[in-house]
Every structure is written in C-alpha cells, then in structure tokens.
Amino acid sequence: MNRLKDMVVCRCEEVTFGQIQETAEKHQCTARELKLRTRAGMGFCGGRTCRVSVDQMIASAVKNVKMSEIPLKYQPPVRPITFGSAGEMND
Numbered sequence: 001m002n003r004l005k006d007m008v009v010c011r012c013e014e015v016t017f018g019q020i021q022e023t024a025e026k027h028q029c030t031a032r033e034l035k036l037r038t039r040a041g042m043g044f045c046g047g048r049t050c051r052v053s054v055d056q057m058i059a060s061a062v063k064n065v066k067m068s069e070i071p072l073k074y075q076p077p078v079r080p081i082t083f084g085s086a087g088e089m090n091d
Contacts, residue, residue, distance in 0.1 A: 009057070010050040012043020020054060024061035031058050 005018030015038045023029065023037050031054070034040065040054050041047030047054075 009053050010038075010040040010043060012045055012049070013039040013041075015040040015050075017057070020057050021061055024058055031055065034058055 005016060005021070007017045009015055009017050009020055020034065020038055020040055024034055027033065027037065029037065034054070035042060035047075041050055
C-alpha cells in the first residue's frame, strides 16, 4: 500500500496518489478544489496526462459524486513546443 501512495500521478507537478487521496478525503473537495490544493493537472502538459486518473480518484474518494459531476478542465499549452526546447535557455 505504501508503494501506491508514493506513485506519482501528475508528473509535471510531482503530485502523488497519496497526496491526492488524502486531500480529497480530508476536504471532500470538488475537482476544481482538488486541482487547486494539489496542483494536479496544472503542470506543463495542462492535465492531458493525469486528468483521467485524477477524475477516477475524486469519484472514489469524494462521497456522493458522479463522474458526470467532475468537470476537471484541462487546457493545452498556448502553442505546442518540444521537450527539448522547454529545457533550453535563451541567450
């Protein structure tokens, strides 16, 4: 179980399964609140990688919520760039 808690769900913000689960259970928050509290889905990819996992976690942790009530918005970057150019320094 400890390994599951340490599993990174949002790679961009380095948010773990345990952090999301604990926050959702403690605060019984909406998807938006969970996103703001943990920053899951707010990284470089804009939630394209972790959105489905975070939605499922909210549905299982927050009582009396349906999947249709979890509108975790994700947004692609303004303009796509390569990972290589994201790490480059401008002179």
